[in-house]
Amino acid sequence: MCIAKLAYVLRFLLAAECIAQSVIPPRAITWREAQDRFRANNPSLLAGEVAVDEARANETTAFLRPNPNLTLGWDQLTPFSTNPDGRWRSRIYFGR
Numbered sequence: 001m002c003i004a005k006l007a008y009v010l011r012f013l014l015a016a017e018c019i020a021q022s023v024i025p026p027r028a029i030t031w032r033e034a035q036d037r038f039r040a041n042n043p044s045l046l047a048g049e050v051a052v053d054e055a056r057a058n059e060t061t062a063f064l065r066p067n068p069n070l071t072l073g074w075d076q077l078t079p080f081s082t083n084p085d086g087r088w089r090s091r092i093y094f095g096r
Contacts, residue, residue, distance in 0.1 A: 029037075039045055
């Protein structure tokens, strides 16, 4: 009985060896192919591409809105007035 089991195991190993030899062996890849696979499957690089695209979109939309402006006018202020009491006083007229 032990010899029968051993013969069965040997037949199985022989069949496995024949199947393994018929499988196409793995081929070596070039450096360029390795880089392309790395770039296509690396999540950090994919996230970086998304960030670059987002930055380009923000740059485009930045030109669509005008920049804020601040303007000061000094036309009603007379610091060198001859009237010392009314130099900084604003004149408000009501009625008539």
